[in-house]
Amino acid sequence: MRIVLTGGGTGGHLTPLVAVADKLKAKLGSEANILYIGSGAEMEKKIMSEEGIPTKFVISGKMRRYFSFQNFIDFFKVPIGFVQSLWILLRFMPDVIFSKGGYVAVPIVLAGWIYRIPIMIHESDSAPGIANQFLSKFANRIAVAYPSAEEYFPKEKTALVGNPIRFQVTQGDAKILRQEIGFTESRKTLLILGGSQGSRIINEAIVKILPQLLQHFQIIHQTGQEHYDNVLREAAFVGVKAGHNGYYAAPFMNANKLRDAFALSDLVISRAGATFITEIAANGKPAILIPISESANDHQRMNAYALAQIGAALVLEEANLGEHILLEKINHILNDNELQMNMVEKIKTFYHPTAADVIANGIIEIAEAN
Numbered sequence: 001m002r003i004v005l006t007g008g009g010t011g012g013h014l015t016p017l018v019a020v021a022d023k024l025k026a027k028l029g030s031e032a033n034i035l036y037i038g039s040g041a042e043m044e045k046k047i048m049s050e051e052g053i054p055t056k057f058v059i060s061g062k063m064r065r066y067f068s069f070q071n072f073i074d075f076f077k078v079p080i081g082f083v084q085s086l087w088i089l090l091r092f093m094p095d096v097i098f099s100k101g102g103y104v105a106v107p108i109v110l111a112g113w114i115y116r117i118p119i120m121i122h123e124s125d126s127a128p129g130i131a132n133q134f135l136s137k138f139a140n141r142i143a144v145a146y147p148s149a150e151e152y153f154p155k156e157k158t159a160l161v162g163n164p165i166r167f168q169v170t171q172g173d174a175k176i177l178r179q180e181i182g183f184t185e186s187r188k189t190l191l192i193l194g195g196s197q198g199s200r201i202i203n204e205a206i207v208k209i210l211p212q213l214l215q216h217f218q219i220i221h222q223t224g225q226e227h228y229d230n231v232l233r234e235a236a237f238v239g240v241k242a243g244h245n246g247y248y249a250a251p252f253m254n255a256n257k258l259r260d261a262f263a264l265s266d267l268v269i270s271r272a273g274a275t276f277i278t279e280i281a282a283n284g285k286p287a288i289l290i291p292i293s294e295s296a297n298d299h300q301r302m303n304a305y306a307l308a309q310i311g312a313a314l315v316l317e318e319a320n321l322g323e324h325i326l327l328e329k330i331n332h333i334l335n336d337n338e339l340q341m342n343m344v345e346k347i348k349t350f351y352h353p354t355a356a357d358v359i360a361n362g363i364i365e366i367a368e369a370n
Contacts, residue, residue: 001367002033002094004117005053006109008102008131012124012195012273014047015255016356017100019164021053023360035092037085039104043197050254056092058084060104078107085111096120096367098359099139101132113138118366122359124163124274125299126306128152140366143359145274145352146306162352163278164359168255170282172263181220181248183264188334189218191265191285193276195292198224198251202269202290205321207234210247212327217334218246220261225251267334272304272315280313281351286333286343287313290321312346 003024007013017036025032038044040057048055058081085107097112099105099121112119121139123132126146133152136142142153145163183189190213194202203223206213213219223231228251232242235249242249253261262268262283270276272291280287289307291300307313314329333339 001028001031001096001364002035002092003363003367004035004037004089004092004094004097004108004112005100006037006097006105007100008039008104012275013100013102014044015166015275016122016124016164017098018047018051018053019166019356020098020359020363021051022166023164023356024363027360027364035094037088037104037108056088058088058104058107060107081107082111086114089115089117093117095370096363098122098363099135100124101129101135103131105135106131109135109138118370120359120363120366122161122164123149123153125149126302127299129299141362143355143362145278145355146303148302148306159358159362161358162350162355163274164356165275165278165282166255167353167356169259169262169279172259172261172283174260174264177220177257177260177264181243183218183246183248187216187218187246188266189220189264190330191261191268191270192219192221193268193270194222194224194227195271195273195276198222198227199271199290199292200227201318201321202271203227203231204234205323205326206269207231207238207240208323209327210235210240211238213330214240214246217330219248220265221247221249222253222258222261223249223251227251266340267330269330272300274299274303277303277307277313278351281347281349282353284344284348286340287347288326288329288333289313289315290318291315293318307347307350310346310349311342312350313343 005017034053036048036053036055039060059077060081089111096118099109119139120141121135122143124145126148136153142158143161150158192206240247268280268285268287272289289304291304304315308315
């Protein structure tokens with residue numbers, strides 16, 4: 001069975017695709033012939049190479065909701081990417097296409113529709129982006145992660161399945177990472193996640209209060225590759241050396257280290273991307289969510305407040321990331337065991353452990369029915 005996977009080149013799109021690919025390989029064995037088509041981003045190359053999934057890349061243009069000169073340039077990229085997609089699909093001729101959305105998926109899904117290839121799309125966020133709303137017209141099946149997203153798509157071909165993540169993310173070993181980075185069992189641990197590429201705003205907010213935090217807690221800080229050196233310099237400026245006294249910083253953590261970090265952590269401070277939220281929910285951790293203020297379709301803020309409304313997480317806007325309020329919220333959660341247990345109970349409802357399995361079955365079904 002020939003299967004094409006596609007979606008935007010961020011960790012939030014790629015890790016669910018890998019989770020679904022794992023299930024497809026388990027179900028189809030050697031019969032699974034999987035190809036990823038993306039934009040050529042470095043993260044795509046890295047993750048797909050590690051997973052042994054062949055890749056092809058097309059030129060893609062981004063659809064922005066605001067005025068930008070880049071919109072004019074990208075307008076001419078779309079037809080080029082469409083022609084490239086037609087050629088790649090003609091040579092590979094898949095039985096089915098599974099799309100996670102994002103602007104890179106548009107020419108691939110359209111080319112697939114021209115060839116009458118069955119298409120399944122998945123929407124991770126509480127409200128869909130422009131690409132998935134457009135591509136839903138060409139999809140045979142649509143899977144969503146939030147009940148609120150169902151209203152944007154045709155009811156007869158839409159199902160609530162959750163957000164697929166790799167099952168290994170829940171199998172972390174706190175002891176392994178604790179020994180590796182020299183943490184103790186006597187202090188609680190914060191896990192800081194700024195998204196797959198890191199967050200300058202979150203990094204700066206955490207570094208400002210590092211000395212106060214480290215008086216009581218230990219910190220695992222994923223900074224993002226481009227921010228790592230600057231975080232180390234700024235931490236040193238406030239008297240904190242990475243790798244010492246309960247502060248561990250890394251530019252990026254692979255799946256194995258991230259799952260151990262989840263297991264070790266008592267509180268997660270994170271962006272509000274759908275994949276990170278699902279991983280937090282799967283591990284049952286209290287969370288402070290800091291949505292990107294200018295995310296596409298405002299999806300991160302909508303994701304975050306969907307949890308906040310039922311008490312599953314606390315939300316802080318970027319504009320409210322003053323050192324005093326952030327420190328106060330961290331202390332408030334970690335010093336209130338009843339609050340922590342309530343947040344854990346509520347956030348677990350956002351985890352659908354069968355999501356990857358259900359999606360893989362759906363992909364196989366529409367391919368076999370064609």
